[in-house]
Amino acid sequence: MKRQELPQDSSALNNITRELHYVKDEDGKYRTGLSTGWEIKSSALDNAWEEVNDHIKEAERLVKSGDKSPIYVLMFINRMDLSILSSYTGYWKLCIKQHFKPSVFAKLSDKKLKKYADAFNMGVEELKNYKA
Template identity: 30%
Template sequence: MDVADVPQEGNATHVGQHRRVYARGSDGRLGLVASRGWEVEEIVTLQATKAFDDLAEAARARGRAGSAAPLEFHMYRARMDEALLAQAVGLWRWRVHRHLRPEVFARLSPALRARYAAALGIDVACLETVD
């Protein structure tokens, strides 16, 4: 890649940070050049963040309707899935899966709630609602 080919497309995900890319300068040597971003990077990053945003929104709607535990919304908002959340709280995955059911979540002990809240980096009161 030549210096003139380094993309400078401006990437919303980088919030003003520059990326460094190796490119061939006019002296024929490779060196680091600052890039303002490449659309390709933006597309794939936003694809990943959007997947979680969509899941979280759907879980929030289900939480409001009472068909899912608020835990599901907070899990996706912390960009976790069941497997990751299970590892983060140190429970078996099937237990986490079960705790996503609203009636099971409602019976959850304060100790377990505190563990979930700590693993998700929020406080317990926040864990109990989807707003």
């Protein structure tokens, strides 16, 4: 890539940092150049977020309708899946699936809820009263 081809598009990193790239100058020598972003990769990031947001929306619907417990939507809000949530809480995936049921969730002790609250960076009370 030549120095003058280095894209300077807007991105989520604007006002935080620019990215360093290795680009060729006029005499073909590699130098470093800074870029504010590239539209192609920003749209790839947007695409990944679209998926996250779709999951959240669907999960919110299921929590509101009483089919799932708040843990279910909070997992998606925190960009987790079953295996990541399992490694943060120490619960088996099957066990977490049980806790997705509102009836089981309602009976969980504070000690158990704390593991989820810690994983989601929130308090136990906040988790108990969470409304999707």
